[in-house]
Amino acid sequence: MEVIVPFSTDRPKSRLSDALSPDERAGFARAMLDDVLDAVSAAGGEPRVLATDPVDVDRPVTVDDRPLTDAVNAALDARLGHDDETGPDEAPEPVAVVMADLALATPAALGRLFAAGREADVAVVPGRGGGTNAFVASHPDFRVDYHGASYLDHREIAAEIGAAFAAVDSQRLGTDVDEPVDLAEVLIHGEGRSAAWLREAGFALDASEGRVTVVRE
Ligand SMILES: Nc1nc2c(ncn2[C@@H]2O[C@H](COP(=O)(O)OP(=O)(O)OP(=O)(O)O)[C@@H](O)[C@H]2O)c(=O)[nH]1
Numbered sequence: 001m002e003v004i005v006p007f008s009t010d011r012p013k014s015r016l017s018d019a020l021s022p023d024e025r026a027g028f029a030r031a032m033l034d035d036v037l038d039a040v041s042a043a044g045g046e047p048r049v050l051a052t053d054p055v056d057v058d059r060p061v062t063v064d065d066r067p068l069t070d071a072v073n074a075a076l077d078a079r080l081g082h083d084d085e086t087g088p089d090e091a092p093e094p095v096a097v098v099m100a101d102l103a104l105a106t107p108a109a110l111g112r113l114f115a116a117g118r119e120a121d122v123a124v125v126p127g128r129g130g131g132t133n134a135f136v137a138s139h140p141d142f143r144v145d146y147h148g149a150s151y152l153d154h155r156e157i158a159a160e161i162g163a164a165f166a167a168v169d170s171q172r173l174g175t176d177v178d179e180p181v182d183l184a185e186v187l188i189h190g191e192g193r194s195a196a197w198l199r200e201a202g203f204a205l206d207a208s209e210g211r212v213t214v215v216r217e
């Protein structure tokens with residue numbers, strides 16, 4: 001299955017600016033991208049980075065500097081839209097979109113998403129706060145509308161086009177790393193480059209009071 005991995009190089013991870021400098025945010029975002037690409041490949045997916053600028057990565061890259069929703073919809077148009085060859089009666093191959101900030105992604109978790117996407121027309125992993133961390137779609141009319149509670153919007157879009165919808169419950173894929181508190185999840189559960197990057201940068205868990213968070217030594 002082709003797996004599109006959107007990746008922004010333009011001021012990435014701005015909500016981590018209290019914890020990381022701009023260069024560090026770029027380095028950490030890249031570590032997360034590498035973890036996601038490795039997990040996708042190990043799950044049997046064929047990753048393609050959809051980036052705002054060229055990225056030096058050992059995988060196919062499409063550069064599209066339009067906003068996220070427009071860039072992903074252009075990719076869906078190309079893969080799910082009808083053309084003369086497939087015709088309207090032939091179901092498109094499922095395509096996945098997996099965000100590059102899912103630092104806890106594992107092949108097993110992605111495999112469950114891919115399997116759900118072979119059963120339903122649209123299978124979505126919601127993030128905390130109602131975002132859309134990953135999905136698989138095979139319905140020709142499914143298009144995205146990111147930001148805000150986009151999980152609810154995508155469920156609604158699926159209903160409007162008559163697509164069979166599945167919510168995929170995944171702690172690992174449901175954890176997108178947006179804010180400093182999310183760094184604790186990476187240190188607790190991460191097994192790849194992102195967790196190593198944080199440890200090398202001096203981050204450690206702080207369980208001294210209340211919700212576990214991170215400190216930098
Ligand atoms: N191709 C593309 N990817 C994007 C764009 N904006 C965000 N992304 C990617 O989409 C995923 C989710 O991004 P967000 O968490 O919403 O935004 P972010 O830029 O990573 O972080 P913030 O600046 O803190 O909002 C990440 O993999 C980003 O790299 C965009 O305009 N184009």
Ligand SMILES: C[C@H](OP(=O)(O)O)C(=O)O
Binds near residue numbers: 129130133
């Ligand atoms: C792209 C956006 O990500 P978030 O802002 O929720 O991290 C969304 O999932 O709609």
